[in-house]
Amino acid sequence: MSKNIVVKAVDVTKLYGTFTALDKVSLEIAKGEVCCIIGPSGSGKSTFLRCINQLEKMNSGAIWVNDELVGYRREGNNLYEISDAEMSRQRRHIGMVFQRFNLFPHKTALENIMEGPVQVLREPVAEVRKRAEDLIVRVGLGDKAGHYPSQLSGGQQQRVAIARAMCMRPELILFDEPTSALDPELVSEVLDVMKDLAASGMTMIVVTHELGFARNVANTVAFMEAGKMVEIGPASEVLSSPKSPRTIEFIKAVHS
Numbered sequence: 001m002s003k004n005i006v007v008k009a010v011d012v013t014k015l016y017g018t019f020t021a022l023d024k025v026s027l028e029i030a031k032g033e034v035c036c037i038i039g040p041s042g043s044g045k046s047t048f049l050r051c052i053n054q055l056e057k058m059n060s061g062a063i064w065v066n067d068e069l070v071g072y073r074r075e076g077n078n079l080y081e082i083s084d085a086e087m088s089r090q091r092r093h094i095g096m097v098f099q100r101f102n103l104f105p106h107k108t109a110l111e112n113i114m115e116g117p118v119q120v121l122r123e124p125v126a127e128v129r130k131r132a133e134d135l136i137v138r139v140g141l142g143d144k145a146g147h148y149p150s151q152l153s154g155g156q157q158q159r160v161a162i163a164r165a166m167c168m169r170p171e172l173i174l175f176d177e178p179t180s181a182l183d184p185e186l187v188s189e190v191l192d193v194m195k196d197l198a199a200s201g202m203t204m205i206v207v208t209h210e211l212g213f214a215r216n217v218a219n220t221v222a223f224m225e226a227g228k229m230v231e232i233g234p235a236s237e238v239l240s241s242p243k244s245p246r247t248i249e250f251i252k253a254v255h256s
């Protein structure tokens, strides 16, 4: 695989009982690219992100992150599955930002940002603190380092969550509807931080209903429906002249 490809997913299939949540979904993202995944509720967007970072085990298919197989493949009798230890090692390369910010309530903003590198990666505290202090300034919250999550707005909490993901120095950050739990007036401050991150060269996969963000920031837009990747291509093409009738309908509905 080319060194430039950060994520490659091939024929990822996920079943919940007999229900097919993902049906042979494939995707390839190059270093520094931003891919937005759009689609109606229940189409499998979150499930796909969760398969990429191993929060869900797929039933078949394969996922590579930076040339390393992180998912498993089952082809007939040919089963390959990486160990849980290996999975958690791999997962460190992948940051995740959730719809609900999931900060530790009893830790300050700065402590939340430092938590992963100190507790999981066992990096020296002083080094991590320096990095976290730079990051909190970068997300515009330099004056809120000592605040607890309950003292921050939703938009501020989400910016802390983004800084927390970045502090792990991931190869890739997955965003699962990062602005959909926010009051409308707080959406743009989070999107601005994400835009900045994209401009700095971070590879990102973003599940979002913010088509304006997708249009302005994404290189690639993927439209999913009923567990299938219906259409994928350059953002301008998919958003301005979609080919699939279902994509056309969806984009029209979001705009109206």
Ligand SMILES: Nc1ncnc2c1ncn2[C@@H]1O[C@H](COP(=O)(O)OP(=O)(O)OP(=O)(O)O)[C@@H](O)[C@H]1O
Pocket (backbone or CB within 6 Å): 016, 021, 039, 040, 041, 042, 043, 044, 045, 046, 047, 048
């Ligand atoms: N743990 C689970 N057990 C059973 N079914 C599940 C589970 N998680 C998700 N599903 C089902 O799989 C389908 C895909 O869900 P998913 O959350 O991935 O969709 P989505 O496109 O992210 O939707 P939304 O935009 O509403 O978040 C849905 O029909 C959902 O009900």
